[in-house]
Amino acid sequence: MAVRPVYVPRDDRPGVVVRSLDFEWFPGFSTAQKQRSIQSLHAAAGEAGIEPVLEISSKSPEELGVSLSAFHLSLADAEGGRSCSVETAFQGSKVFERAGPFIDLLNGTSREAKKDDRLKSSGRLLRFEFQGTAWPLKPRTYFYDWLYLSALEQQSGLQETLVGYRGFTDIEFNPRKSINCQAYSAALYVSILESGQSDTILYSPESFLESLQDEYTARDELLARQHGLD
Incomplete structure (x- = not known):
C-alpha cells in the first residue's frame, strides 16, 4: 500500500484541496507497473467521490496527461520568440550563490536540464530569474505554478477539456521528497477557470500572487510541515 495526493480544484474560491489516499502500489520502474499504480490510485479516488481524474506525467495512460507533463508542455519564451519546456524554464531560471541563471539550459532537453551538475554545485538557491524578472523563493510553488499556468494558457482549446476533470494526480510525485507538482498546478488552473476570474488572476505575476495569498x-x-522547512 502507498499514500499519494489527489489534487481537487476548489469550488468556493481559487485554490486546491489535497486529498491523500491509500491505494495499492505496484513496485517497478516500467510504464506498465506505473500505470497499474495509477489505475489503483484513480480507483481509490473514485471511491472517494473524485472522478474523472487525469494523471499528468510521462507515465500517464492518456495522451493528454503525457503532453501536460512539465517535461513536454511547451512554454513560449518572450526572448527571441523561442519556446522551451516548463521544466527547462524552471531549471534554467535558478540563481544560486555562485552562479546562475543557466539560460543555456533553455536550448536543451528537460532531462538534461534537470540533471545538470551546476544545479547541485553552485551553492544555496537564492531566487529565480525569468524573462528579465526576479522571483522570490516564497511562496514556495509560486514561480513554478506561474510557469505551468502560463504554458497552459498558451495551449489553444485546452480549457474546456481540463475543466471536465475533478481531480489530478502525478504518480511520479512524492510529497515527502518534492515540493512543486504539475498535478497541483493543473488543479489550481481549473479552479481559477471555474471561478470566472482568470482574466484578472492570470493578468500578471503580481495579480496572480495577490489573488492567491490565502x-x-x-x-x-503544509509544505513546511511535510519537509521540516522554516
Whole structure:
C-alpha cells in the first residue's frame, strides 16, 4: 500500500484541496507497473467521490496527461520568440550563490536540464530569474505554478477539456521528497477557470500572487510541515 495526493480544484474560491489516499502500489520502474499504480490510485479516488481524474506525467495512460507533463508542455519564451519546456524554464531560471541563471539550459532537453551538475554545485538557491524578472523563493510553488499556468494558457482549446476533470494526480510525485507538482498546478488552473476570474488572476505575476495569498499561505504551511522547512 502507498499514500499519494489527489489534487481537487476548489469550488468556493481559487485554490486546491489535497486529498491523500491509500491505494495499492505496484513496485517497478516500467510504464506498465506505473500505470497499474495509477489505475489503483484513480480507483481509490473514485471511491472517494473524485472522478474523472487525469494523471499528468510521462507515465500517464492518456495522451493528454503525457503532453501536460512539465517535461513536454511547451512554454513560449518572450526572448527571441523561442519556446522551451516548463521544466527547462524552471531549471534554467535558478540563481544560486555562485552562479546562475543557466539560460543555456533553455536550448536543451528537460532531462538534461534537470540533471545538470551546476544545479547541485553552485551553492544555496537564492531566487529565480525569468524573462528579465526576479522571483522570490516564497511562496514556495509560486514561480513554478506561474510557469505551468502560463504554458497552459498558451495551449489553444485546452480549457474546456481540463475543466471536465475533478481531480489530478502525478504518480511520479512524492510529497515527502518534492515540493512543486504539475498535478497541483493543473488543479489550481481549473479552479481559477471555474471561478470566472482568470482574466484578472492570470493578468500578471503580481495579480496572480495577490489573488492567491490565502491559498499560498496554507500551502506553504503544509509544505513546511511535510519537509521540516522554516
